[in-house]
Amino acid sequence: MSSAPLPVLDPAFFDAAQTARAWPFEEARKLVKRLEKSGKGEALFETGYGPSGLPHIGTFGEVARTTMVRTAFRLLTRDQIPTRLLCFSDDLDGMRKIPENVPSKEAMEPHLQKPLTSVPDPWSNEYPSFGDHNNAMLRRFLDTFGFDYEFASATQYYRSGKFDPVLRLAAERYDAIMKVMLPTLGAERQATYSPFLPISPISGRVLYVPMKEVNAKDGTITFEDEDGRDTTVPVTGGHVKLQWKPDFGMRWAALGVDFEMFGKDHQSNAPIYDKICEILGGKAPEHYVYELFLDSEGQKISKSKGNGLTIDEWLTYASNDSLGLYMFQKPRTAKRLHFDVIPRAVDEYYSFVAAFERQTTAERVENPAFHIHFGNVPKVDMPVTFALLLNLATASNPETPEVMWGYISAYAPGVSPQTHPDLDKLVGYAVRYFRDFVQKTYRAPDDVERAALEAVSAAFADLPADANNETIQAAALDVARTIERYQDHTKKSPTGGPGVSGEFFQMLYQVLIGQERGPRFGSFVALYGVENTRKLIADALAGKMLAQ
Structure with missing residues (x-):
């Protein structure tokens, strides 16, 4: 920026x-x-x-x-x-x-x-x-x-x-x-007000005192100083503000x-x-x-109170460009400035940067990325979202960014910290954010959910070794469509049957990762690995998550 x-x-x-x-x-x-x-x-x-x-x-x-x-x-x-x-x-x-x-x-x-x-x-x-x-x-x-x-x-x-x-x-x-x-x-206040605030020659304090005289010709003011004596100073030269x-x-x-x-x-x-x-x-x-x-409580942030986010705090967990996006968006709408707004700002920023390359000139000058970078929008290849990285961190409990890169390299061969330095920075941010803010709240599955998880694991076992996120997502959806609880009759599946409600994926994230929501589940599994996800399901069914 x-x-x-x-x-x-x-x-x-x-x-x-x-x-x-x-x-x-x-x-x-x-x-x-x-x-x-x-x-x-x-x-x-x-x-x-x-x-x-x-x-x-x-x-x-x-x-x-x-x-x-x-x-x-x-x-x-x-x-x-x-x-x-x-x-x-x-x-x-x-x-x-x-x-x-x-x-x-x-x-x-x-x-x-x-x-x-x-x-x-x-x-x-x-x-x-x-x-x-x-x-x-x-x-x-x-x-x-x-x-x-x-x-x-x-x-x-x-x-x-x-x-x-x-x-x-x-x-x-x-x-x-x-x-x-x-x-x-x-x-x-009217009785004592003056637009001039003399700086006391005695104490050096800025004084809120009434004026005894304002001499326009000489450019001076007269007031009672802290020792009780009348004092005259020029309005120029820093003697007053x-x-x-x-x-x-x-x-x-x-x-x-x-x-x-x-x-x-x-x-x-x-x-x-x-x-x-x-x-x-x-x-x-x-x-x-x-x-x-x-701030997080809906109160105005204040320099003297130190509530809300500091500049350095934001930059500990995200890039300055994501902060620029947060400033650009809806400046006439009151917004919470707290740690939980960071992940969305990060992913929206990269989404706008990616869109910039596909847009016409007229569309580009409307793109937030154009204004964030004052016209000089960089080219950035970001194969993994920040939300996915946070869910990966939640599932893998990484001690270092290198652990995260093990999953990323398997997911996207040829992608490395050297080839994708911006992604490497994002991985570092994700690890720090996970350590400091992500709280896991697992819950046990009920009988319907246990059966659903067992069916998902079985479906994943039949996937080809090179299954991509779309294939993985489709396999999970096929399982959900057979379970009455997760059928959404207001939607239609590609085969004409009922669609799948969001409750299904919410259950997966609550039980497996201890989060209320997450990015597209197929994308998460593709990044984390099918076999790693099956182990995650097995651990959840065995009650190991609740013991963490």
């Missing part, structure tokens, strides 16, 4: 993009119209990151999805308009609470309310601050994915003077900003941002951001609001 310069310079892709309906193209069209009206010669995309905790997958998702829109924009404009992606870190924010996942909360307590870049790194002395540590973690991951981006630090931008002209304008238009903000606040809502609009105005997406929790505040931006002389960017990610 890389956002290197567009490889799809074939005019056919540019032409196909003009009518493409995938969501990145729909968003990019809005941006094309925006630049046509403004006459601006560059499109600036921005993503925001709050480094109050380690970056999570949601943070990555903003960059990946924004890059997808950026790629769509480049195709729609035939790559004739320069684009930039700015990943902005709000690291001048005060640390309002101590994250749950730091080594020592006590060590961080003296630094509450200080800017995140003034709080010591709790993990090591490698980075100057807590904010710098988290920024480095974000950059490391984005670099791993090959994103084309520029990193921006609020601390650096405020202190270097990059925001000074707009901050002076904020002092001049203080009343207009307050007119926007005050109606959104309760009575108690803006409250987070005005900060959004200020940043858009100062930098000329054209596109920014954010989570649904920001949606109600978007009109505020827009109005502040316009007050400060800017034009609000195009927005895209995505739904939130949820």
Whole structure:
């Protein structure tokens, strides 16, 4: 997954993009119209990151999805308009609470309310601050994915003077900003609110205090510092920062941002951001609001809580490309971000990559793989699915990937870790996932199921040595059709009799593998081996599975 310069310079892709309906193209069209009206010669995309905790997958998702829109924009404009992606870190924010996942909360307590870049790194002395540590973690991951981006630090931008002209304008238009903000606040908060947050010269803390004076001419504010004395500081040079809502609009105005997406929790505040931006002389960017990610309990994932999946956790069990697919699909639908979503994402990704080779140009620009790889879709031969590998691991209890490869090589002669490195990685992921997450819950077969299993084993004994997955599947189906419990009269078999209900295959997986479901049974048997499967049946009938 890389956002290197567009490889799809074939005019056919540019032409196909003009009518493409995938969501990145729909968003990019809005941006094309925006630049046509403004006459601006560059499109600036921005993503925001709050480094109050380690970056999570949601943070990555903003960059990946924004890059997808950026790629769509480049195709729609035939790559004739320069684009930039700015990943902005709000690291001048005060640390309002101590994250749950730091080594020592006590060590961080003296630094509450200080800017995140003034709080010591709790993990090591490698980075100057807590904010710098988290920024480095974000950059490391984005670099791993090959994103084309520029990193921006609020601390650096405020202190270097990059925001000074707009901050002076904020002092001049203080009343207009307050007119926007005050109606959104309760009575108690209105009495003390100020869009300016001074950083105390005494303690270094970000102060939430009312202003005693805002001097637009001098560009200064006066407030009561922590020692009780009135203190005057300039609004420039990093002596103050803006409250987070005005900060959004200020940043858009100062930098000329054209596109920014954010989570649904920001949606109600978007009109505020827009109005502040316009007050400060800017034009609000195009927005895209995505739904939130949820943890296993259906709660919003949080950097400070550390719930949900981390970036490194996903990549322990699956490729970055599968993560890219998860980000592309249905961004306006709330989705659980937990370990159990990984296997499906992996197999869907390889399915889309395989389809890409067979598709027309118009179909390709709609394919998720196109957007995941920003046009540069690799060719991958994946003879075994991740779901099959997990079931193979469940049946074989592998200690190492080499055990899995023994079955794979027998199933697909000529396929090896050397010839299929992507499959080799998938095998490693499957072994780790099996060890950490797959729980077996076997059950004993009843009398009808025992008879069915004995019949399946007998049918498999009569199969030819070179039986493929279709032949194996057909043999299992032939057995099921003779058993009343598994007959589905709403379906028709090839011979005109009743079809087979899914209950039959569910029983096979529950009794033989200890799972509620699995991939196509014939494919599993072909991979695991017919004789190995017959032994599995014999062990299940003997009650050996229940003793595990």
